[in-house]
Amino acid sequence: MHRAEADVVTGIAGGGSGGGRPGREPDHGHGHGEDHDGGSLRDLLAGALARPVSLVRTRPKRPPRLTEEQLHSGRVVACHVYAEGRRVPDGSNLLTAANIARRQHGAFAWLGLFEPSDTELASIAEIYGLPPLAVEDAVVAHQRPKIELYGSTLFMVLKTACYVEHDELTADTEVVVTGEVMVFIGNDFVVTVRHGNHGALEKLRADLEGRPEMLQHGPSAVLHAVCDGIVDNYLDLVERLDADVDAAEASVFERSARPSVEKLYQLKREVLEFKHAVAPLNNPLRMLSDTALPMIDPHVRDHFRDVFDHLVQVTQRIAHLDELLSSILQATLTQVTISQNEDMRKISAWVAIGAVPTALAGIYGMNFDHMPELRQVWGYPAVLLLMATICLSLHRAFRRNGWL
DSSP: OOHHHHHHHHHHHTTTOTTOOTTOOOOTTSTTSOOOTTOOHHHHHHHHHTOOGGGOOOOOOOOOOOOHHHHTSTTEEEEEEEETTEEETTOOSHHHHHHHHHHSTTEEEEEEEESOOHHHHHHHHHHHTOOHHHHHHHHHOOOOSEEEEETTEEEEEEEEEEEOOOSSOOTTOOOEEEEEEEEEEOSSEEEEEEESSSOOOHHHHHHHHTOHHHHTTOHHHHHHHHHHHHHHHHHHHHHHHHHHHHHHHHHHTOSSSOOOHHHHHHHHHHHHHHHHHHGGGHHHHHHHHHSOOTTSOHHHHHHHHHHHHHHHHHHHHHHHHHHHHHHHHHHHHHHHHHHHHHHHHHHHHHHHHHHHHHHHHHHHTTOOSSOTTSSOTTHHHHHHHHHHHHHHHHHHHHHHTTOO
16 A cells, blocks of 8 residues: 555544544534544545545645854844844844844844845744835845835835045946845834945944834834934945046036046936936835835834935936036036037148149149249249148138137
8 A cells, every 4th residue: 555545544544633533433414424434444445535635735835944153154243133122132142133033022123134144044034024015125135125024013115325436537437336224123123134245233223222212112213323324324435426427517617628528428417317216215215204004103204204305305316417517417418519510620720721832833843935024033932931821821710710
């Protein structure tokens, strides 16, 4: 007998219950109410195999458990528990932190991750009950700023931006580098996932720990601190971009060097990249500041309004820089066209001047016997003087008209 058939027989012998014992009397109230005491083993087996679907159960595949070494690897940047605005001792272990946060009223765990793998984040998601779709987004990265609600869990994606120092703007200079920060918040936990070599949250964590009156409002206070820190960094970045745009505008009207369209186009691309990182964040922050969400403390929601106001300022300034760069680029193209026209006028003027001696030399080079002043002693210097006089007259006329 096959193993599957043996399992079916064992289940039937136990009254159809997984916890029954072999030889136990079947429950007469089970199934269709028939008494199988007198039935043969073949009949029982045939009836059981006729309903194979009800006997086959598949268990969901769980991600492998992380070892203690993996839980404290470089992927886990920080793990702490906070209660009443203060850090709780002995909360640096990931599993311990989750248990403390669940047992202690008003406490929450804050776990910081840096570019975790799908296996690592899946194991952490099992501990905190993170939604699978949001976990997939957090691993893949390259997401637009957004906010999503999954029951009692809020998932938010923010773009970080960093200014790249450079001595001179070139056609391939990288000015803005972007990254991502994903935030999961629930009733008793905050999980931050960072992608990119900038936008670290260590300083933000230290600053927030120095403000226990804000930290006591729970996970939503951490979300506010993350949003506020990223938007403040936007303000600093837009100031630096403003200085680069001013320098580019001044270079367009400098006569010492020809304006570079490639440099301006590269700067415009960097500003557009910054714009694409900032603009989609307007709706999520407006939602956090205007909508009453169960996981956002009402006191913290008032602070989100200030963050939203700063983001509006950044968005408006980026739009102004984009428009200004478009105008500068158009002015640069106009300057290039004017410069090309000036070059063409100069070339045309010199060609006209050079045409006079060429024409006279060509005429007297035809070697006819009867030509004016051909046999005269003063004929050669007279022709040279005539050439010089006409050329100088043309040069003076061209300079007076601005061609030379």
